[in-house]
Structure formats: structure tokens, C-alpha cells
Amino acid sequence: MPQRRGRWSEASLRAAMEAVMEDPFKVPTKRAMWSEESLRAAMKAVQEGHMTHYAAAELYNIPRSTLWDHLVSGKTVKRTGRYPVMNTEQEEHLVGRLIDKSKTQKLTNKIIRREAFIMCQEWKLKHNFNLKTGLAGIDWLRMFLKRHPEISNAKQ
Structure with missing residues (x-):
């Protein structure tokens, strides 16, 4: 059954609940709920021509734009937030x-x-x-x- 936009997937909900159990004062978000392993697998599937980036994003539960950005840059490191001022x-x-x-x-x-x-x-x-x-x-x-x-x- 396709997910409706704005709803939490079962995996996302489970991960958010685990995060709340670890730190009850941290507000769970839906950002970056995917793992680096799933990103690498999705990138590999697209690069080898097994599926489109749309299909890979859906299958591996990664936002399409995020997957596309990583495909273009070639980076498989999960990074959120601003870039630091200094390296x-x-x-x-x-x-x-x-x-x-x-x-x-x-x-x-x-x-x-x-x-x-x-x-x-x-x-x-x-x-x-x-x-x-x-x-x-x-x-x-x-x-x-x-x-x-x-x-x-x-x-x-």
C-alpha cells in the first residue's frame, strides 16, 4: 500500500520511538531517518542501472532529492545541517x-x-x-x- 504524504512510515515511527526512549527531552523529527547503508545500496542500484532514482528512493525510504544530491556529488556520507565555518x-x-x-x-x-x-x-x-x-x-x-x-x- 503506498504511503500518504506527511505520514510516518512504520520504520520511521519505530526509529523515532527508539530515539525518544534514549533521550525523552529530544523532539523526534522526520529528518534523515535513512541510514548510510541504505543510501549506498540505493546509489549502487541506480548507478548499475537496476532502477531509476525514483524507484530507489521509494524502495530504500530516502527522499528523492536527497538521493539525487548524493548521486550527483558521489558522496555517501550522511550529513545534515549547516556546513561549518572552518574545516x-x-x-x-x-x-x-x-x-x-x-x-x-x-x-x-x-x-x-x-x-x-x-x-x-x-x-x-x-x-x-x-x-x-x-x-x-x-x-x-x-x-x-x-x-x-x-x-x-x-x-x-
């Missing part, structure tokens, strides 16, 4: 700068945000930080500290 190497450089700075002064959130802004300006990186205040955003800081817990330790 991994640049963030590691910033971490080094911050750790060096923590030896001479106490790191605060404002110092971390200012250093990130200065580094982006120096390296001419495209960013959406506040030019008026010269600071990186609070959301960027929160995610940066999540990716680099060693900075949280250096702050203390």
Missing part, C-alpha cells in the same frame, strides 16, 4: 591558539568568540559572524565547544 584543520589551529592563550589568561566565551572572528578575518574565510561586534555567534560557540571539549577544560 577540521582550521579548527585545530584555532584550538592551538586558544590553548596557548589559556596559559597567559583565563579563557572566556567572549575571548573564544573574538579569536574565532579574528582568525576568520585573517584567513579570509567566508563566515556569518557579526561584523559590528567582531564576535562569532553563540550557537557557533556552543557547537565548537561540543566538538572540542579540551577547550572547555582549558577554560577552567
